[in-house]
Amino acid sequence: MPKECFNELLQLVSPLIEKQDTKLRKAIPAQQRLSVMLWYLATGESRRSLEFQYRISHNIISEIIPQVCRALRAVLKDKYLNLPTTTDQWENVASEYYRLWNFPLCIGAMDGKRFLVRKPPNSGSEYYDYKLHHSIIMLAVVDAHYNFLYVDVGTQGRVSDAGVWDRCSLNNYLQENKLQVPDSTVLPFTTSKSPYVLVGDDAFH
Template sequence: MDLNSLSPQETQRFLVAVLCLSAQLRRKDGRAGRICARKWLTWRQLHGDNDQLLQELNKEDRKGHKNFLRIYPELFEEMVERLTPILKKKDTKMRRAQEMGLKLAVTLRHLASGNDYTSLQYSFRVSKSSICWFIPLVCQAIIDTYKPEVMKCPKTPEEWNDIAKRLASKWNYFNCVGALDGKHVAIKKPKGGGSLYFNYKKFHSIVFMTLSDAKYRFLFVDVSAEGGAGDGGTLQKCNLVRAITNNQAGLPQDRNLPNDDEPIPFHIVADDVPSLSSRG
């Protein structure tokens, strides 16, 4: 995949944002209210952001395009091409199918700005009910298409050893295979969720756990734990942590530190969380 418009770090951060949004959407209950067809919605090609503003930014201000959607026009066109076979819909007698570029632009703008569906409805001239329906589909298609390429977790001793070498070279810290941390992502309280998602910061959330290498690139992302789970509970639900604890992650054998004769296990660094064992 040609990602000349984004650095690896930017690409991975973008994918993490998609993962978090997708997880949020899966936990929302109910659907947006139906909106009757309105005349101003039919003027999308004349006044909508996708058909007007984005086209101007594409031609005249590439940096503005990136600021608006967080990606350059070249990557946007690539994404449209790759996602179209997955999400393309057929025209019906009642209406024309919305083009992939429009759905992708609305989704990326939501990720970039956090604008709610009502705001996006007016700027892109797409009904709120349509936005509510297609944003989760676009997010999932992005995950399925790009995750295997830009976020590969090491599985063999050789791959983990390469990560450790880069950390040792840049940070002078040895036998380390990554830095682990978590982030609370705010969500609306799920129906019937009780206190399950209510965290110690006093808001409802889900937690995604990430493992990063020496260049701040994500090697692994887990979006599954409820915000109400403590550090121990969050770690227990993390697939990577379970694999390491059960000696199934493929970590290298213990190795001596420089100028030392005592073998030290390969390990992960983290902030103040319950200790983990690199061996079962």
């Protein structure tokens, strides 16, 4: 990561992750907290290994990582995870799909991604997936430029992509017409009307 990007992230998250010094010990600086979290996400190194590199207890590292992740989400989600909520916004997404990919009336492409995890205690086969691993699922919807519009993370690995879609909030919003998706309109160069669609693979059928 370039130094400029790191400093930009640090400036954004510092108010949320800075800790006060006490009479007993000095707080771990925000810069070090951010560095530990980024290194962990980038490499997947164990907390025990990071303990020796950063001279921070692995127990404290276990607290730092989710804290900084939550802070990053809080400061970046509005800039990088923008789900359209008006008719004009959805039409802009669709127009870019048509312009770039020659796919009319498309308001997003979606797919699921499985991330391997250690089997959580007392979870039985909840996280055991069809690839014979324990995993959690991320369902994502992107626009024509591969920018994320929506992300759902955390469903147990045994569930199919279609199962994740059936219970995710985006599906509920669309079913209840809370997102102002445009009504059906005429396809280009035809007189046939068609609804706006999300495109996905056959796992969603």
